[in-house]
Amino acid sequence: MTAQPHTPSPRRDAGDEILTLQEACSLLRVPEGTLRYWRHLGCGPRSFKIGRHVRYWRADLTLWLAEQTNRPQDHH
Numbered sequence: 001m002t003a004q005p006h007t008p009s010p011r012r013d014a015g016d017e018i019l020t021l022q023e024a025c026s027l028l029r030v031p032e033g034t035l036r037y038w039r040h041l042g043c044g045p046r047s048f049k050i051g052r053h054v055r056y057w058r059a060d061l062t063l064w065l066a067e068q069t070n071r072p073q074d075h076h
Contacts, residue, residue: 017057018050018056018057018058019061021035021054024047027058028061044064045060045065046064
């Protein structure tokens with residue numbers, strides 16, 4: 001088996017920070033269960049895995065929050 005060459009994502013800032021699930025929850029101020037559920041539904045912020053551990057880029061969380069702020073509200 002040959003190793004895949006590593007090509008860094010061009011959209012990543014070298015100073016961007018990888019956050020754990022708990023750190024992402026703290027930043028978003030939501031319970032861990034909520035973030036896990038959003039991940040399950042595919043409607044939360046973008047995440048990725050390192051081994052068995054879920055991680056988030058801080059910039060993705062900030063972008064997702066901005067998208068939520070600009071999303072039209074559903075009024076009934």
